[in-house]
Amino acid sequence: MAKWDNMLKILWLLRSKSTMTAEQLSEDLEMSVRTVYRYIDALCASGVPIIAEPGHDGGYSLPGTFKQAPLFFDSAELKAVLQAALFAQGAGYPFEEELQRALQKIQLYHGETQQEDWERQTRGMDVIPHAGNHALKPMLQLMEKSVAESLTIHIQYAKNAEDEPQLRKLDPYGLAYRTNKWYVAAYCHLRQEVRTFRVDRIEKLELTGHRFQVPLDFSAKSYFEQSAFVQKSDSGHGGCYVRIEGNADSIRRLADHWYLRNCSPEHDGQTLTLRIDEETMMKYLPRLLLSYASAVRVLEPSNLKQEMSRLVRELTGFYE
Structure with a gap:
């Protein structure tokens, strides 16, 4: 090769x-x-x-008319292509038919011996797809088009399952797949700043035909790495600091928790400090911390401590 x-x-x-x-x-x-x-x-x-x-x-x-060059893959490269396709399908990749056609062309191009080697090396590798992602295919296809072509969209969006959907006008900057969910970073004309929206909470999407300009210094990857669930999410304003103490193993597991990784976690072995928006903190953090029972304890802020106490009393009353 x-x-x-x-x-x-x-x-x-x-x-x-x-x-x-x-x-x-x-x-x-x-x-x-x-x-x-x-x-x-x-x-x-x-x-x-x-x-x-x-x-x-x-x-x-080479003459100017020469445009095509053949492609050759060794067995390791073929294995990487197929396994990457499996991960894409497991994530609910919205262009699955096109991906399958591309794989079929690669398989037809290579000889029977190489195909057998490919199948042998990839046997036993699989990705279990998230059932809900395939239902998002039409929505993701439109969203990808709006991102790629810088097209403003109108959506009906519910921040939470119990909320009534609201009309939003967005300039989508980038899509990301994270922990079995698809997210879009978009400039929200209502809030007049970049926010994060969960695609599965969008009930309706329409292309407006109007184009927008993505800021030259904007990076979707950097945005999702640094800002998701901290200050730029659509569910909160501002941020606050949380201090939690506990045994070393529990503090380490909390710091590595997928939901808290972007909350600037800092820990010294016994104490964990987080930066998170208040609404998200009060809605999700108490139930997460309850799963650690008495292995961890909130030091501050006081409103989070009070919410933890309220939930414990509520559970006690329920089981008694």
């Missing part, structure tokens, strides 16, 4: 530059000039129309 890889590299280099000498190719590919000549001869014998210009300013080039 190394031979085919090097031959393809020669083709890609010749496509990217007007003319290259054998010496330049050998330097870029870190091989001898004699090996370059041998690969050039093999490419010509296979029907690639490489032009050889003699003289001081000569070299090798």
Whole structure:
């Protein structure tokens, strides 16, 4: 496979530059000039129309009409492609039919022996899909189109399952898949700032036909890594600090919890400090902390301590 890889590299280099000498190719590919000549001869014998210009300013080039170069994958690369496709399907990737067609083309292109090797190496690898994600396919396809083409949208959105959907006008900047959920980072015209919206809570989506400009310094990846569930979510304003004490194992597990990773967790082994918006803190954190029983205890803020106490009394009364 190394031979085919090097031959393809020669083709890609010749496509990217007007003319290259054998010496330049050998330097870029870190091989001898004699090996370059041998690969050039093999490419010509296979029907690639490489032009050889003699003289001081000569070299090798490809005609402007040459656009296609074959693809060759070794068994490890084929395995990586198939396994990546499995993960995409498990996430509810909205273009599954197109992905399957692409995989079929790759399989048809390779020989039967290589396909058998591919199947052998990927046997036993599977991804269990989240049942709800496939139902989002039409919504995700429209959302991806609005992100890719910078199209403003109107949505009916409910922040919580018990809330009535509200009309929102959004400029979607980017999509992300996280912990079995799809999210979109979008400029909300109602709030006049970038917010995070869960796609499964969108009941209706319409493209307006109007285009927007994504800020040049905006990175969807950075936004979701730094801001999700902290200050930029659509469920809260501002933020506050939470201090929790407990045994070392419980504090470590809390700090690594997927929901708290973006809350700037800091811990010294016995104490954990978080930064989180107040509404999210009061809605989700008490029930999470209850699962740790007496292994952890809230030190501050006082309203979180009071909510923990209220939930404990409520549970006590329920079971008594």
